[in-house]
Amino acid sequence: MCGRPTYDPDKKERPWSRGVLEGRQVLICPICQIERPDWTDALDRCETCGSTRLSIMLGEVICRQCGQARAGKPDEGRLAQR
Numbered sequence: 001m002c003g004r005p006t007y008d009p010d011k012k013e014r015p016w017s018r019g020v021l022e023g024r025q026v027l028i029c030p031i032c033q034i035e036r037p038d039w040t041d042a043l044d045r046c047e048t049c050g051s052t053r054l055s056i057m058l059g060e061v062i063c064r065q066c067g068q069a070r071a072g073k074p075d076e077g078r079l080a081q082r
Contacts, residue, residue: 004029019043020054
């Protein structure tokens with residue numbers, strides 16, 4: 001989200017989080033997670049369950065909460081039963 005180069009955080013630091021933003025997988029750095037408490041508001045959501053726990057695999061957006069999948073482009077249809 002911020003464009004910082006990725007790095008391996010210290011074990012005591014918060015880890016990087018991943019999400020989907022505008023149909024693309026992104027990493028959210030530990031600093032942004034702390035400084036922007038509303039960072040999840042910008043992420044894409046599952047159209048079925050509303051979760052932001054999305055990832056992209058083989059061109060599909062997969063909800064890690066309910067297992068629904070849809071095409072990788074955000075404007076191509078609703079999530080379909082896998």
